[in-house]
Amino acid sequence: MMRMHWLITVINRRIMKLLVALGLIAYIASVWGTYTNMRSIQEHSELKIEQRIDEAVAPLREKIRDLELSLTQKYPPVKFLSEKDRKRILITGGAGFVGSHLTDKLMMDGHEVTVVDNFFTGRKRNVEHWIGHENFELINHDVVEPLYIEVDQIYHLASPASPPNYMYNPIKTLKTNTIGTLNMLGLAKRVGARLLLASTSEVYGDPEVHPQNEDYWGHVNPIGPRACYDEGKRVAETMCYAYMKQVCLIVF
Numbered sequence: 001m002m003r004m005h006w007l008i009t010v011i012n013r014r015i016m017k018l019l020v021a022l023g024l025i026a027y028i029a030s031v032w033g034t035y036t037n038m039r040s041i042q043e044h045s046e047l048k049i050e051q052r053i054d055e056a057v058a059p060l061r062e063k064i065r066d067l068e069l070s071l072t073q074k075y076p077p078v079k080f081l082s083e084k085d086r087k088r089i090l091i092t093g094g095a096g097f098v099g100s101h102l103t104d105k106l107m108m109d110g111h112e113v114t115v116v117d118n119f120f121t122g123r124k125r126n127v128e129h130w131i132g133h134e135n136f137e138l139i140n141h142d143v144v145e146p147l148y149i150e151v152d153q154i155y156h157l158a159s160p161a162s163p164p165n166y167m168y169n170p171i172k173t174l175k176t177n178t179i180g181t182l183n184m185l186g187l188a189k190r191v192g193a194r195l196l197l198a199s200t201s202e203v204y205g206d207p208e209v210h211p212q213n214e215d216y217w218g219h220v221n222p223i224g225p226r227a228c229y230d231e232g233k234r235v236a237e238t239m240c241y242a243y244m245k246q247v248c249l250i251v252f
């Protein structure tokens, strides 16, 4: 009997120890679980915060990079002009041959130049040496659509200029020289700017007089293959004169 009792006590003790050990292991496991869980939540939220910071900082980094670039970038020398003498100048077709050289001249003289071009024949690389300069702006825009900006002077050069280019799409050539010129005259009228139109000797058509002076009216053909350009520029000149006479616009 005594032996039996002793055996039960020993077994009970062992079970107790086992239970205590199991309890301890369960407790440690749960504490460890909570700890790793908390860590992963913390790491996750840290990751999210880092991500958000990165997102918020990215545009600033880009601005700083642009700023650094503009500080280190070398531009051709530009004169300083006082506010009074500095003009805001729009050059349509400014990425073309004549336009880009005019851009260089006016930029180097110290003016603020906005080039508007649809890059039909002009190229960005013709004016790329000014990109980022505080006095320079390049706008990809077709003058057939109205343009609303504030300027003091307009040099209206936008037009295809060589026969293969202007004969490629005669209707578009006509629109550029008529609607485009009308839009520029309208802009000049609205902001009180003076306007210069780049015309062409082709307004004289197939001239019988050489050289042609201002009194010569030309020898033109309104339905010939080059008419879209010749007549387009002729009507552009007529529009400029009408605006000059009717609304006292200063036109060259």
Ligand SMILES: O=c1ccn([C@@H]2O[C@H](COP(=O)(O)OP(=O)(O)O[C@H]3OC[C@@H](O)[C@H](O)[C@H]3O)[C@@H](O)[C@H]2O)c(=O)[nH]1
Residues within 6 Å of the ligand: 092, 093, 094, 095, 096, 097, 098, 099, 116, 117, 118, 119, 120, 121, 122, 123, 142, 143, 156, 157, 158, 159, 160, 161, 162, 176, 198, 199, 200
């Ligand atoms: O619809 C158009 C067509 C042309 N253009 C631009 O006008 C510019 C014309 O420049 P080009 O280099 O082809 O030709 P040029 O510089 O020789 O022409 C220049 O002299 C002749 C005149 O008829 C043009 O009006 C004048 O720009 C180009 O940058 C072209 O992309 C427009 O912005 N819109």
